[in-house]
Amino acid sequence: MTISIHASVNGEPCQFQCGTTDTLLKVLRENLQLTGTKQGCGTGDCGACSVIMNGELVCACLVLAVECGQADIRTVEGLSSAGQLHSLQQAFLDNAALQCGICTPGLLMASKALLDKHPQPDETQIRYWIAGNLCRCTGYDKIVRAIMGCVS
Amino acid sequence: MLRIPLKSGKWFFAITFSAAGTVIMEYCAPVTLAEVCAALGAASGTVKVFAGGTDLLPRFVAGVNPPALLIDIKHVPETREIRRLAEGGFVIGSACSGGQISAHTELVRSWPGLTEAMDLIGSVQIQSRATLGGNLCNASPAADSVPALIASRARCRIAGSDGERELPVEDIIVSPGRTCLRQDEFIVSFFLPARNPRSADAYLRMTPRTEMDIAIASAAVNLTVDEQGVVNECHVVLGAVGPVPVYALPAARILLGSRLDEEVRQRFRRQISALCRPISDKRGSAEYRTDVTAVLADRAAMTAYNRALL
Numbered sequence: 001m002t003i004s005i006h007a008s009v010n011g012e013p014c015q016f017q018c019g020t021t022d023t024l025l026k027v028l029r030e031n032l033q034l035t036g037t038k039q040g041c042g043t044g045d046c047g048a049c050s051v052i053m054n055g056e057l058v059c060a061c062l063v064l065a066v067e068c069g070q071a072d073i074r075t076v077e078g079l080s081s082a083g084q085l086h087s088l089q090q091a092f093l094d095n096a097a098l099q100c101g102i103c104t105p106g107l108l109m110a111s112k113a114l115l116d117k118h119p120q121p122d123e124t125q126i127r128y129w130i131a132g133n134l135c136r137c138t139g140y141d142k143i144v145r146a147i148m149g150c151v152s
Numbered sequence: 153m154l155r156i157p158l159k160s161g162k163w164f165f166a167i168t169f170s171a172a173g174t175v176i177m178e179y180c181a182p183v184t185l186a187e188v189c190a191a192l193g194a195a196s197g198t199v200k201v202f203a204g205g206t207d208l209l210p211r212f213v214a215g216v217n218p219p220a221l222l223i224d225i226k227h228v229p230e231t232r233e234i235r236r237l238a239e240g241g242f243v244i245g246s247a248c249s250g251g252q253i254s255a256h257t258e259l260v261r262s263w264p265g266l267t268e269a270m271d272l273i274g275s276v277q278i279q280s281r282a283t284l285g286g287n288l289c290n291a292s293p294a295a296d297s298v299p300a301l302i303a304s305r306a307r308c309r310i311a312g313s314d315g316e317r318e319l320p321v322e323d324i325i326v327s328p329g330r331t332c333l334r335q336d337e338f339i340v341s342f343f344l345p346a347r348n349p350r351s352a353d354a355y356l357r358m359t360p361r362t363e364m365d366i367a368i369a370s371a372a373v374n375l376t377v378d379e380q381g382v383v384n385e386c387h388v389v390l391g392a393v394g395p396v397p398v399y400a401l402p403a404a405r406i407l408l409g410s411r412l413d414e415e416v417r418q419r420f421r422r423q424i425s426a427l428c429r430p431i432s433d434k435r436g437s438a439e440y441r442t443d444v445t446a447v448l449a450d451r452a453a454m455t456a457y458n459r460a461l462l
Contacts, residue, residue: 019168020179021218021262023209042209045364047277056251057281063281066166066179067224111277117341132275132365 007068010078018065025049025060027068035065036076036105040134047133050106050113051075057113059132076105079112087150088112095146099137107133111147120151129144162273164227177325181224185340188225193313199278200339203231203247204281206274209291223338230340231285234259240346246308246339248273253284263344264459265353265372265452269300272357275364286341287453291325293365297398298325299372299389300355306344312337319461322389325396348385351376352459354452357391367392368436371424371449373456374460375407381461383407388453393428393445400427403449412457420453421446 002017004071007031016031025042028051030033034150037091042061049060052074080088088111091097098104107130114129121129127140135143164181165338179202182188192199197220214217225231228386231247234256242259250270253259257272261268273282273296287297288308306418308324312318313336324331333339356368370391378384386407388400403423430441 002168020166020177020222021212040212043273044206044278047275050277053280057276058280059277061213061224061276062204063207064179064209065203067181067226069164077259113276128363129276132277 003066005065005069005072007071009073010063010075020066022065024051024053024065024068024073025063027065028060028073029091034075034103034118035078038102040106045134046103046106047110047130048103049056050109050133052113052125053117057110059074062067062146074109076108079108081107086112087118088115088147091149094141097138097142097146098119103133103135103137107135107143111150114147115150121147123148157214159430175220177218177222179224181227183227183229185228185230187227188223188338189311191221192338193310194403195223195335197221198281199335201225203250203283203286205286206278206282207286207292218391219377225338229261233341237346244342244343244344246288246341247283248285250279250282250284251276251331254279261320262299262329262347263304263353265347265374265456266297266300266304266306268299269355269357269370269372271278272355273295275350281382284342288321288340289329289331289333290325291327291329293328293395293397294367294370294392295397296355296357296367296370296391297415298389299370300340300353300374302346302389302397302399303353303355303372303387305374305387306342309340310337311340316427318338318343322399328395348376352456352462354450354455354459356455358436358448366435367391369428369430369441369445369448371445371452372441373449373452375453375456375460377457377460381411383410383412383457387451388424388447390424390428390449393441395429398427398429400424400449403427407453412453417453421450424449429460 038048042045044059044062051060159362168176195351199218199221202222202224226247231245306321347373353374355372357366357367372389374387376385386404388404390398406420424446428442432438
């Protein structure tokens with residue numbers, strides 16, 4: 001038996017079926033085919049599955065799908081609009097702020113949540129904010145530079 | 153299947169069966185205290201109270217069986233409010249997240265130590281979800297908010313299927329991972345007492361990494377000074393150096409009546425180390441934890457003292 005949940009994903013009304021133990025991450029990837037959100041550790045340590053839920057940055061692996069009724073969920077798929085990359089996505093490209101790319105969707109959502117809450121963060125604030133997003137390729141400097149390039 | 157009357161008619165209930173037809177986990181999200189208590193009282197199998205889930209959900213991934221019933225308390229208003237009382241104290245709902253607590257400027261001003269302790273837990277992502285009540289009920293010896301809560305003399309409002317009771321925070325954790333709460337009870341909120349003038353608290357911890365790590369030693373100090381700058385009330389609590397947080401009464405007594413002069417601080421540091429009973433593991437040796445706890449407690453005391461004088 002599955003449960004029917006109504007939520008909003010990237011601004012669109014959305015309905016999905018889930019079990020009580022399913023995570024939001026599983027539903028996003030397997031039911032809604034929104035595979036931009038990556039699965040890393042599955043325990044909230046790596047930040048690869050970061051999404052914005054009701055305005056708060058969360059790990060989708062630490063949210064139960066049954067909790068998401070009426071929730072507003074934003075994933076990396078919702079960043080670009082009308083074929084135009086979000087300024088953060090463009091800045092990540094311009095700064096070569098990714099190599100293997102597994103951490104990138106999570107880092108983009110974390111950066112978006114940062115700039116939504118603090119439009120003018122300094123470098124220290126950026127580094128602390130993205131401490132929950134692990135990247136094993138870049139050494140973080142280029143990521144920090146990309147985010148700093150988007151500070152208005 | 154559903155044994156609990158749905159009085160409000162608003163709350164959410166769901167259930168999942170395995171292929172064999174057995175129940176995997178029931179989930180319910182009551183919206184009133186009475187409904188949570190009814191759900192707790194009616195539960196026959198394993199039941200877990202669910203708030204932020206940052207400690208609970210990783211256990212499912214690790215292979216621990218989910219409980220028969222999961223009760224999500226986040227929709228109960230009493231568990232989500234931060235309220236300043238007329239007499240100056242605060243009520244903090246048990247399901248208040250770290251982010252919610254840090255954003256409350258009045259609370260941060262009155263209790264800088266407690267709020268910085270909560271803020272140290274995990275990443276921004278974790279802060280969005282992890283709750284004060286969950287940090288206590290998870291009963292980890294290394295929980296950051298717990299030493300600060302105990303030092304603040306916070307009390308817990310506990311609701312159960314047969315009524316309510318109140319306990320000081322230090323009575324809750326009985327051993328690593330275990331609390332004194334009965335299966336049909338949960339913590340609704342914390343009460344922080346009103347502050348005397350010239351009071352402040354501070355919390356410091358040591359982690360092998362600067363971020364995303366768990367304390368190997370920690371110290372919370374909450375004190376009040378008189379008009380001459382002499383300490384006249386003091387509470388010191390140590391974390392991660394024993395199976396449960398250590399209420400360091402003999403150490404706090406050393407600071408009483410002092411202005412934290414160097415000689416007093418030396419005796420204080422020695423007493424702190426004498427009270428530590430840490431384990432050695434891959435994250436830190438018992439000797440190191442014992443030494444560093446004295447340094448942390450000393451610095452936390454100085455920080456609290458200087459804040460109290462401001």
